[in-house]
Every structure is written in structure tokens, then in C-alpha cells.
């Protein structure tokens with residue numbers, strides 16, 4: 001039988017699974033929470049009990065006294081939040097559906113900051129996911145389209161607001177539809193080449209526009225073909241960068257929403273976009289997987 005949590009389809013599905021205690025037990029079964037605990041004082045195996053509706057670990061000293069107690073969330077993703085388990089699961093489901101912060105706040109009766117903080121936890125997990133599942137794209141003479149793009153980031157300081165152009169760069173394999181994307185400090189040939197070598201196999205046909213920073217890519221990759229955008233969208237030989245440009249268009253609106261937040265958070269927005277694209281229909285399953293114990 002498949003797992004229950006990763007298959008949640010809507011917030012009502014969460015309610016149908018039961019109360020805090022029942023949800024905690026399901027989370028234990030599916031390795032989101034530890035299935036056992038050892039007393040920190042006497043090293044004895046702890047047992048579960050329910051206290052005011054919440055499942056906790058306890059070490060029973062005598063009939064009237066606990067040696068120690070421990071949260072069942074200890075050491076898990078769920079320890080980051082004081083929200084009820086049901087609320088956390090609903091937040092994840094609504095996040096996957098790209099619900100707005102406003103809608104989630106109203107639906108779950110949470111303050112805007114609580115919703116924003118929680119979604120940032122999920123974006124941090126996307127960063128970790130991408131790092132752990134990093135794989136070069138292309139290879140075998142497949143075509144990889146590359147493109148760089150930018151948006152204006154606003155930085156708020158004390159009474160000042162300064163604009164900063166943030167460049168990001170990435171590529172997508174036209175065949176496997178796997179992509180990479182990251183922020184770059186500049187778009188010099190040297191910077192872009194370093195990112196490409198890290199993310200793209202050398203036996204790849206690279207398609208790009210005629211930006212000067214790409215001029216020497218043919219020396220590193222098997223083949224480099226160019227479409228001159230001032231002249232045409234698709235070259236006579238069929239070279240275009242439409243796939244990667246479409247991806248940037250989808251990704252830019254959440255990135256713009258993140259304006260004014262820290263660089264680390266903006267990284268999270270980009271990472272989430274990359275994880276969503278590469279995971280396709282399996283995004284929710286993979287996102288829940290990042291909430292499990294290591």
C-alpha cells in the first residue's frame with residue numbers, strides 16, 4: 001500500500017485522517033517522526049502517552065512520577081513549528097497548489113508571517129533537495145538550451161531603498177526536460193562557463209542566443225549553436241531557446257514576489273522553481289519526502 005501523507009490531495013483529506021494523536025502515529029509509520037525514544041536521564045526505552053490531546057514520549061519512573069518526557073517531534077522537521085500537525089500538513093498541501101499567502105492565512109487562520117516563515121522552511125528543503133539530487137543534464141549529444149535572465153531586487157534598509165539587478169542563469173535539456181538554474185554574480189564568459197561545466201555534460205549540443213559571454217562555448221562543449229534574437233526567434237537550422245525562456249517566465253513572478261527579502265530566501269524561491277520543474281507530477285511526493293527523518 002502506498003503512503004498516506006504524500007498522497008494527500010486537499011485539506012479535507014488531512015481532516016479525514018484523524019486528530020493530532022492519530023496523525024502523529026501515521027507520521028511515525030511513514031518515518032516523518034521517530035518510532036522510538038530513549039530517556040535522556042536513565043537511557044531506558046520511553047513509551048507513548050497522550051497528554052491534552054498531544055502524543056508525547058515519557059519514561060515512567062514509578063506509578064506516580066515521570067522520569068522524563070520528550071516531544072515526539074524532536075529531531076524532525078515538525079520540531080521547527082509549534083502549529084498542530086494537521087495545520088502543517090494542510091500548509092504543505094496548499095503550498096504545493098501554489099495558493100497565495102493570503103488564501104492560506106484565511107483558510108488556516110494563521111498570521112501572514114507564520115505562513116511566510118513556514119513556506120521559507122519548505123524552500124530551504126528545496127535547496128537541500130536540489131543539492132542532494134544534483135545531476136548534470138545533456139550528454140550523448142542531446143540539446144541543452146541555456147539562457148540568462150534578470151529581475152530587479154529591492155533591498156530595504158533604514159529609510160533607504162536600493163535597487164539591485166539580480167542575474168540568474170540556467171539551462172534545460174530539450175529531450176529529458178531536466179533543468180538547472182542558479183543566481184550568478186555577473187554574466188561574464190568566465191562565470192557562465194563555470195556554472196555550465198558544473199551542470200552540463202561536455203558531449204552536449206548547447207543552444208543559446210548570441211550574447212558575447214557564450215562566444216567560446218564550442219571550445220568546451222561538443223557543439224554550440226546560436227540563434228540571433230535581434231534577427232529571429234528560431235534560426236534557419238532550428239536553433240531556439242524557447243523552452244528555457246518559458247521556464248524563466250513562469251519562475252519570474254515568484255521571484256518578484258520575493259523582492260525585498262534576503263538573498264538566502266530568494267535562493268529558496270529559485271530552488272523551489274527548479275525542484276518543481278524537475279519533479280513534475282511527483283513534486284508533492286518529493287517535497288513530503290524532504291520532511292522525513294534523515
Ligand SMILES: [Zn+2]
Nearest residue numbers: 039042059067
Ligand atoms: Zn528515565
